[in-house]
Amino acid sequence: MRKRMSLLVGAVAVSVALAGCAGGNAGSESTSDSGDENQVEVFTWWASGSEKVGLDALVEVFAEQYPDIEFVNAAVAGGAGSNAKAALASRLEADNPPDTFQAHAGAELSDYIAADQLQDLSAFYDENGLTDVFPESLIERLTVDGKIYSVPSNIHRANVTWVNSSVLDKAGIDPTKAPADMDAWIADLQKLKDSGVESPLALGTEWTQMQLLETVLLSDLGAEGYSGLWDGTTKWDSDGVKTAVDHYSQLLGFVNSDYTGLDWDAATQILIDGNAGYNVMGDWAEAAFVQAGLTYDTDYTTWPVPGTEGVFDFLADSFTLPVGAPHEAAAKDWLTTISSAEGQKAFNLAKGSIPARTDTDASEYPAYQQTAISSFANDTVVSSLAHGAAAPIAWSADISSAVGKFGSDKDSDSLIKALVAASDKAQG
């Protein structure tokens, strides 16, 4: 008996050791074969769902436009891009860059730029006339010290309020009319709560909280004031920010109690199920409403977050040209395809986003995208914080943690202090 027991203990000890090893990275590392000139290795995190469908559509257009060039898919799955970013960092570190890689457009690129890992694409923009077809305010957001380092493939909007029409109708609120500002919206939320909706505003985990805060900042500071937060012209302890934090803290009084644990889709589901009236989420949420069989304008509707009418809080996926790309010419061909009208149309129809080009025929897109396309062409474009357009990764990580802390202690002063500290650290 004793022998058997010790065998058992031994087996257990071994299995613990094995379990410890199992945590290793199973990601596959594909190395490019640089002997072949006619190929392009494209690094993305588009490995599943609508993103994969979009990439496939893009590859099809690429094969038509450049039949000689072989497309090498170097997609790394998982973690909403975090796995891919880690894999990419180690490849760049080892001077083994892919021919082009996906990155959020805007400030998230600044780390790569500072480390001299990206090539200037301004000349490419001029050659292909992209400066004329992309909105001027987008070009402004993409330009760093007079240079442009990436080509956007698709645009998303972050300051969208999704509204469940029947929930609002029941409480006697007109769902088609957006409240004029934050105070009016908070009054509506209160009305909804009084009518028996336990959590009028659906919210999710840390980054969705950050996205909500960014839209409140946008609402209270205006487009110019909000953009000033990222270049130092608006102070993080100014009265505008304090008002926004105050509004944000009031909004948290209307959210579902389990928000910290929910990913965005679970939060949006609360709205779809009719347990909430509103949800602030990027326009990728559209797919969830369509999937649930709801009709735009009758079952649900959208408006910009109150107080942000006429402002388009953008985020975009974009492609870059790394320094030392093994097939530079082919990589430029890839960039040409994704910036072309056909490429953008194929990709965005499949992914459910909108093209960065303004010369598209909106009527080819579904109802929600049509409204987004016209806003994108006419509105002031500002950069989204929660999705890497506004601030470098380290800065947004600091803000994310401060917002997460606020979610548990609701201490406005300490939130503002942390925001100021994060800004000081990032801007030196």
Add this chain to the structure above:
Amino acid sequence: MRKGVRNWGPPLLLISPTIIILGIFVYGLIAVNIQVSMTNRHSLVPATEFVGIDNYIQLLTEDRFLHSLMNLAVFTVVFIAGTMVFGFIWAWMLDKGVGAEGIFRSVYLFPMAISFVASGVVWRWLLNSAEGDRASGLNRIFESLGLGFLQNSWWNEPIWGMAAIAMPAIWQLSGYIMALFLAGFRGIPEELREAARMDGASEWKLYRHVIFPQLSPVALSALIIVSHMSLKVFDLIMAITKSIYQTEVPATYMWVTLTSNDYAKSAAIATVLLILASVLIVPYLIHTARAEKSNR
């Protein structure tokens, strides 16, 4: 002389691959890690200067890092107490003699076969903090049993939330501790108990003076194993909550800083974790080495 080489040569040859691999991939990389943690490499840009222990000073005076240490402390205390108590009680009950001991043993050990990530995904749902109509997981069970007052926000609780995260870990590791204790119980010769009873020792005295002293080496090993597992807890937290402030421990904080390219800071956190682990394990290794020597 030649005989000497014959004696120690072949064994050395046999273990040399291990020594070399460990030397490079464990100790060499620890050295590189410490070196990075003492530079100003806070982005993708290569380090430009040596900053000594500045990064450590900043880290240890930072509220966020102290918060993650606090979380880790709560988790560790609850996790250790939980596994030791349940493990001991189960082992004691099995030792007392129950029918179908094999079945119970397997049932208690089974959770260990599951990885933290897999059980974390399930517990993410069980520990959902929604209450009332939208409740799911444990809260739903409580509600349908008419125990609605037991519903709580689990890991959403600001300070004691980490105790909820420890629950799945206790569930998984208690069986292992039970196995260790059971082996300890079985290792105590029946004669000792009989002798104690002959001398008129009460049941409590028997445990206090005969059984417990014999179990203490087992308890110490169990304690070390559980506490070092607790220090490096990462997968469970990532599976249940992802890396958010509320449930941040040094290991998840390290991951956040690494993915935001702050290499120096994440290396510093890694070194702090290494030091914490060695504080626990080195005395234990010394203790066992001494014990083995004196046995010889």
